Amino acid sequence: AQSVAQPEDQVNVAEGNPLTVKCTYSVSGNPYLFWYVQYPNRGLQFLLKYITGDNLVKGSYGFEAEFNKSQTSFHLKKPSALVSDSALYFCAVSPVNDYKLSFGAGTTVTVRA
Amino acid sequence: DVKVTQSSRYLVKRTGEKVFLECVQDMDHENMFWYRQDPGLGLRLIYFSYDVKMKEKGDIPEGYSVSREKKERFSLILESASTNQTSMYLCASSSMDRPTDTQYFGPGTRLTVL
Numbered sequence: 512a513q514s515v516a517q518p519e520d521q522v523n524v525a526e527g528n529p530l531t532v533k534c535t536y537s538v539s540g541n542p543y544l545f546w547y548v549q550y551p552n553r554g555l556q557f558l559l560k561y562i563t564g565d566n567l568v569k570g571s572y573g574f575e576a577e578f579n580k581s582q583t584s585f586h587l588k589k590p591s592a593l594v595s596d597s598a599l600y601f602c603a604v605s606p607v608n609d610y611k612l613s614f615g616a617g618t619t620v621t622v623r624a
Numbered sequence: 625d626v627k628v629t630q631s632s633r634y635l636v637k638r639t640g641e642k643v644f645l646e647c648v649q650d651m652d653h654e655n656m657f658w659y660r661q662d663p664g665l666g667l668r669l670i671y672f673s674y675d676v677k678m679k680e681k682g683d684i685p686e687g688y689s690v691s692r693e694k695k696e697r698f699s700l701i702l703e704s705a706s707t708n709q710t711s712m713y714l715c716a717s718s719s720m721d722r723p724t725d726t727q728y729f730g731p732g733t734r735l736t737v738l
Binding site for chain 2: 515520545547552553554555556557560601603607610611612613614615616617
């Protein structure tokens with residue numbers, strides 16, 4: 512069975528500073544990895560995903576994530592955070608032969624002006 | 625754009641009531657999913673459907689059932705609602721085309737069972 516860990520419940524950064532949200536995963540075989548964002552009282556919005564190939568994946572709103580197979584990690588990054596990036600972020604994993612996603616518990620990001 | 629809609633944003637029901645949550649997608653997706661979201665637990669899969677009339681249990685199916693009579697519609701049923709089913713319920717859909725499939729989510733239904 513697959514699982515995801517997001518070790519930080521909350522991340523606080525100042526606007527303009529780099530933002531990193533951590534994610535580690537466990538899965539049998541090769542993974543598909545995803546990041547989603549949830550704004551207050553909204554559903555989840557897809558940010559980016561890793562399937563295969565280049566370990567650095569670029570997504571929506573200036574976000575990127577780096578796949579590290581040896582460390583089983585898929586950390587989300589943004590070089591310069593905005594106040595509007597304040598939201599709840601979820602990492603998710605599925606094995607390549609299954610449609611079902613397993614989600615982490617989520618990380619609340621607060622960007623202060 | 626993919627659009628997934630859910631019948632209610634907020635719902636209040638009483639213990640023992642039968643509750644129906646409806647989800648409709650307009651992208652002709654084969655796969656549809658129901659999750660519940662609870663603080664500190666993330667999203668947990670309740671049921672998954674990969675075709676009309678086909679369903680598969682997720683991680684927490686107890687107390688729930690589902691119905692998929694048409695490709696675009698996936699219903700979650702609480703046969704006898706209980707207070708521990710108070711939660712946010714999210715529906716999602718995706719195509720079957722690996723690896724390009726991505727799950728797209730509806731806005732969610734916040735259910736309160738009194």
